[in-house]
Structure formats: C-alpha cells, structure tokens
Amino acid sequence: MTATAVLPTPVAAATRVSVARGYRFELVKLVSQWRIRLLVLACWIAPGLFVAGVGQQSTLPSDTLFGRWMLATGWAGPLVILGFSGTWALPLLTSVVAGDVFASEERLGTWRHLLVAVRSPRRIFVAKALASLTVIVLLVAGLAASSTVGGLLAVGDHPLVGLDDHLLAPGDAAGRVLLAWLSVLAPTLALAGIGLLGSVVLGRSPMALLLPVVVALAMQLAQLLPLPVAVRLALPSWAFIAWNGLFADPGQLGPLVLGIVVSLVWAVTATAIAYLLFLRRDFTNSTDDGSARRAVTAGLLPLAGLIAVTVAVVAAVTGATTGSGIRQDKVQRSLATAFAHLYRMQTAQLNRPAVTEAQLKSSAACTKGDVADDAQGAGNDWRCVVSWHLPGTRTAGQAVYQLDITADGRFVADGDGPKEVNGYFLVRTSTGDAPNPLWQFDGNVDLLSTSPKG
Template identity: 40%
Template sequence: MTASTLASPRPSNTCARKEAGLGSAILWETRKLRAQLRSRALLVGTLLAPVAVVLVVGAQSRPPKDSLFGRFSTENGFAMSLLVLGFASQWILPLVTAIVAGDAFASEDQHGTWKTVLTRSVSRSRLFWAKVLVSVVFGLVALVVLAAATIGASLLIVGRQPLTGLSGQLIEPGAALGLVAASWATMAPPLIAFTCLALLFSVWSRNAAVGIAAPVVIGMVMQLVGSLGGIEAIRPYLLTTPFEAWHGLLAEPRFTGPILDGVLSSAVWSGASLVAAFLVLRHRDITGG
C-alpha cells in the first residue's frame, strides 16, 4: 500500500458550504439598515418632529376644534398627545414604515445584488424572513420613539392636567397616562400590516418608489373611503380602520371590541401580503441580477 493511499483525502473544492442561518441573515440585514442615512434620519425625525408640533400647536391662540381632543390640546398634555396620535395614524405612520420596508427587496434589484446575495450560502426563505423581521422591528421602534417623544413633549410643555374623556368623564393624570400609552400601542397591528404591504410592493414592483408610495396611496384612499357614508359593511375590513380603535379606551364605559377586530383584520392583511410576497420571491428569476 503506497503512502498516497494511506494519506487522508483532501477536501474537495466543490464541497457545499454550510448554509447561513436566519440569525446571520438578520444580523446582516440589520447592519445594512443601520448603515443607511435614510433610516437614521427617519428615527431622528420621529424623535424631534413631535416636539416641534407640540410647540407650534401649543402656541396657537385658538386650539384646533375639528378633532376629538383638539379643543383641549393647548391646555392639556394628554389631549395634545392624542391630537398628534390622530394625525399621525392617518398620514404619518404608513409613510414611516413604508420608507424602509418599501425598499427592503427593491434595493437588491436596484443594485443588481440578488445573485451575489443568494449564492453566498443563504436561502431565499431565510433572506425573506430576515428582511421581514428587520423591517417590522424598525417600524415598531419608530412607533415607540414617536409615541415617547410625543407624550414626553406634550406633558413637559403643556402639562399633566386631568383629561376629559370622550364621554365627558374626568380621567386622573395617572390613569390618563396609561390610557394614552395604550392608545399609541394600538397602532402596532395596523403598522405591521402596512409594513407587510410595503414589502409586497417592494418584491413585486422591484422599484423602491413604488414600494414606498403604493402603501401610502392605498392608506389615503382607505381613509377617504372610510369617511364616506353607507359603507358600514366594508369599513371593518379596511386597513385604516384599526387606527381608530383606540377611541374605545377613552369612553365610559370602555370598550375594546374595535381593537380586537383591528388586530384580526391587521393579521389577515399581514398574512396575505407576506404569502403573496414570498410566492413572488420564490419564483423570482435572478439570473439577470
């Protein structure tokens, strides 16, 4: 028997490398997101913009009376927080989450990096879920920062007076703080649903502008449709309806039915969007980049 026969065989250069796990994909996507100036600027904006809004609205001689808590906003910090919540839920939150989620997949098409990413020992499914999780977490972080900045600025600038609820009841500051925080928390389910919708458009369109703009436009259309009369049958299924569910927390007696319905509706929208996005990505031809 020769020495070459006894020697251990060298590993072949063609041996398959170990596939990267979901954790590694999430870490990589998080690093990419942290490196983007847009994401950092967005978080800074959610921190500073509420302070500016509270200062401007609080300086008005006539409070905005066309909203539920606007008439008390210049003399009550909790009412100011809810005034900002009503505005943000209609126009700001879908945009905040879509700015990142709408570019999550489209950026790979824009830079032609699909082949590079998917041939470095990471499967499509793990890359998909990594992008989904990072986008959802970013949206929730932005929501928390926006809520904390709004509540903090409102209480420091306007004050902690007892809040007048929707039924005319007086809510003491301690209880009012918990209800206001809970009202902001109810934004999480529809925010996640809009994130998933933006991810779907990002995968389908391969265009960041479409991925960002389409969910915002859809949200505006749903807001307009929801304000019309005679559509009670479809209003519970609109993705913007859960943004209004917090009103039940400020009534007497309190009711949480709309919140539970909103969670269910948001879950359906989220699930349908993610399934559609995954199927599109799974059948994506990446040979061109």
C-alpha cells in the same frame, strides 16, 4: 522517478447563514441608510418639539380630536400626533422601510451575491422582514415617546377630558394613551405587509415604494364615504380610527378589537403572499423586475378577495350588514351623556352647587335636515336640543347644538345658545375668563351599538 499522486484538498461544506446573523446584517444595512437615520431622528425629536410648541401658542388645532385640550393636559399631545400619524406618517414610514427592503437589492443588482452568501431565499426573506419590522416599531415608539414627553414637559400631567367628555385621571389617561399607540401597531403591520408584497412584486418600479401610501389613502377615502358598517370595519384603516373608543365611558372596545383582528389578518396574508412569490423568484434573470400582470394576479386579486372575505365575516359576526350605524337614538344618547359631563365641569368652574348626572337627567332631541323621525347617517345638518333639570326647579333648561357627524361616528357639537350656557367660547370665573366646556366639544357614536331605539 515515481509519480506522486496529488489528492484533492477537502473543501469544507458551505453552510447557510443563520436567520439571526442574516437579521443582524439586514438591520445594519437598514440603519446605515441616511434616510432611515433621518426618519429615526425625526420621529424621536419632531413630535415632542411640535407638541411643546403648540403648548405655548394661543391657538389650537381644534379641528383635530383632542386638539382643543392641548393647553389643558400633556396627555392630549400624543393623541393629536397619533391621529396625524395614522393618516399620514405611518403609511409613509412603512413605504420607506418595508416598501424598499427588497427593491433596494434590485437597484443595486446584489440579489445573486446575497443568495450566494446566505444560501437560502427563505432566510433572506425572514431576515429582511424582521429587520424592517424592527425599524418600523422603533419609529412608532419614537413618535409615541417624543410626543408624550413633549406634552408632559410643556403642559403637565393633568386630567384628560375623554371622548364623551368625562374626566380621566392622569394615571388612567397614561394607560389609555399607551394602549392607543399599541393598537395602531396592527394596521401599521398590515401596511408593512403590503409594502413587502409591493417590493417583491414590483421590484424597481416606483410603485413598489409608494404602494403602502396609495393603499392607505384609498382606504382613508373609503372611510369618508357612506359605506355600510361591515365594509368600513373590514378595512385595516379602521384600526387607525377605532382607538378613539378607548376614551369613551364605557369604552367602545368592540370596534377596536375587530379592527385589530382584521389588521393582523391583512398583515399575515400580505406577508405570506410576498413570501410565496419571493420563493418563486428567478434570481438568475437580472431583468425580472415585476410586471403589471403579476402585480394584478399575485397582488391585487388576492387582496380584493381578502376584502370580500373580511366583509362577509364582519357582517356575520356583528350583524351589521347594511346602514351607516349612525342612528338618531344613538346620536341623542351620546350627545346627552357628553353634555351632562361637561355641564358638571362648567358648574365647578362657576362655583355653583354641585349636581350629579342622575339629577340632571339630561336628554336630547335631534333632527337631521327635514327628517324628524328615524334620522340616520353622517352630515353637518344635524340639529339637537339638549334638556336638563336642576334640583329644586320645575322648568327644564335647554340648549341648542349644531352637529357635524363624520362617517366614522365622530361628531363636533357647536353651541348655538343660550349665550349664558353655550353661546360664547369663554366663561367668567372667579379667577378670570376660562374656556367654556359647553361651547364646542367632541363626541363619538358607537357604530356597533345594538341598544334599542328610543
């Protein structure tokens, strides 16, 4: 009897899963979760229903930007939703998606199984980051599309009154609404990067899920404080506000571009830190669930350093090292421009002879509290007198306004007489009573404007 040698069967070398396959797998995992599906449905349905519902009401959210125009044009609805989304919806969405994409593996205890299947921590991170980005973009697109369709169906494709109260044709309004929604993708990506970082560093901790919301709220509170312009513009949250400049004439694009660049820098930095920390992760230790020390040293300190760097760079680029950016001459110029636009609108309502803005020669004289010269800063104690001239008359017309200016430069002008100009919220036209455009209106002060005083 002869012994037969048994040779080992060749084993095929294990191959790494490609990024494309990993991305598809992670995307399926995300959209199979019931909460993600509910968010998708909510984002694609709820805004449209809200905008359409408001279009049928007699009261409007006039305390929100463009809210007072929701009965006049369908293009105001998506801008109202955009303002709400930047404050509440988008931070919450990034928390649920990006803030949980790594932490969910902690709860399920599937890290080692996933690593054996994919055989590359780098590809796992890239696949998860791309999948969460895809879902977030889908949610943002739903908010924009739903609110736009709801507004157009309920109110119609009419001209939109811009931020300095000039009329935007429907086509122009559509383009600017699209650009406004595209611009907020940058700060949304910044919050998503912070969510990825929190999910990697904090693991199963509830703070991992809440980190984007907490950071967003902290930045929004900072925007309410009387901070220097450079500090305000160095925060990603500024891009959630700066889209307002698209609706001014001329457009205030400098703050918007700066906000987008700062937000993208934050997004790249936070994601890169999360990536480096993820590669150093000890997957063999099931109790490695983040620590307060690592959260501070690896997460908080780099972001604090990033704030310092961006503040220095923004100050150097813009020259805005101190001050709020809200100056008396800027307020007067912005108010006079808005008044001239709206006066022409009221003239058309009342079938009076048409007048141009050059003929009106509108101007404003403003004081803030007891300060008559070089007044500056936010507050609700601004009082302004607007003057204008009509062709063929020697006496200038005058109207009084009380202004409430917020720290980001937005103001609400509330008419305080005379009654026939701005003292009543309705005007009598040939077709009946109509809203008085001069009674109360919004405006904006360009914080980075360097025009001379006076």
